[in-house]
Amino acid sequence: MIGQIKQLYYKYEEVISYLFWGIMTTAVNVLIFSGLHIFTNMNYMINNFIAWVISVLFAYITNKAYVFHSPSKSFLSDLKEMTSFFGGRVATLVVEWILLWIGITLMHQNQILVKILENIVVIILNYFWSKWAVFKNSTNKNQPK
Template sequence: MNNLHTFFKNHRDFVSYTFFGFLASVINIVSFMVIKSTFHAHYMFANTLAWLISVVFGFFTNKSLVFKSEYSTGYALITELIAFFFFRGISLLADSAIMFICITGLNLSSFTAKVIDQILVGILNYATSRYTFSKDQREVAKRLRQRRIEHHQQKLAQKKQSQD
């Protein structure tokens, strides 16, 4: 029992991500199957909509519950949101390629393809989410904001001097 507690303590991010990543995958798979069967949508269209639904869920759970990234400013939130969607956009390309290969190339059922897809894409997403919400990444963004503010203040001071 002590070893299990130590494991969870040492790997909290990974364990939390695995839990919420599993929930996001379930949301993705269920959304995919519902969209595909209810609307008789092409599997790539259903896959893209399911991706969007699960990414929105994933952003807020990863930010708040997994990596405990605080809501400091609106700018910081937008920066994280853009980075998250950028990396998830890359994973959408991998997601779509896996679905295409599994369904069209290997002739697997859409459900089986989606499960395989979610396992492989989940690994990619963990690495990119960890980067997006890491303390180092937030520090870099904070330094960039500070430099932009200082640069803006210098321009204002120069403008004021030239007017005097």
Template sequence: MIENCKKIFEKNREIIMYLIMGVATTVVNWVTYAVFIRVLSDCSHKVFYSNTLAWIFGVVFAYITNKIWVFESHNWELSFIFKEAGLFLSARIITGLLEIVGVPFLVDTLGFKMPLFGTEGMMAKVLVSVIVTILNYVFSKLIVFKGKKEVAEQEN
């Protein structure tokens, strides 16, 4: 049974690691948000600032974990990192905008207000999150970290 689990993991390693790191990124985002909400308690725009900082922390965490453990991109030359991180950030900005626009669009324009966990519109948030997660994986796989594992193996 353990050998079967190992084979399944190795066959699907990239997707499994992407999902694990995605959960970890979500935790980083939520914890960062909670911390900054408390730190900025006297600020009139604390939600905006806290959410923005949480997004930044989440994207940085996601880049590092995706680079190392998901897509195994081992090139640490500064010029390469700037290019790779720039592509990663660009893709995350696109999907971040999709999330920012998508949830209100589904709720306000299409009437997708069904409550989930007692929160109106949460079903729209979950649906958009699934789409964003899939797009983030596709962008990372096909654009940002394209062929990095094979390049690293050829260099060794």
């Protein structure tokens, strides 16, 4: 039984790690967004952008190290990888803005609830971008160690 659980874990280790760090990234994003919403008078789009920049940097570091196990080969390769990572996140930032605008401006829903729901959509989109475009040459083996 324990062996089967370990096998399942190793088979889905990348997805499990991504979900864990995705939840942590979402927590960073939502906490910063919420803090700015509560303690400042800034527009929700500005709050979202600040939260986005900080959480994407957090996501890059955790995805590189703990999800896709992408080694640092050189400064140039890391810069290329980071540029691709942030580029994909810019695309999903546009999705975030659209979903926030629809949920908050058009539908007049709670800002924090809309923020959490749009993050679910963004996490899914970001996983596929990271797996297939950014960290496609990672060393994650998904096998028992």
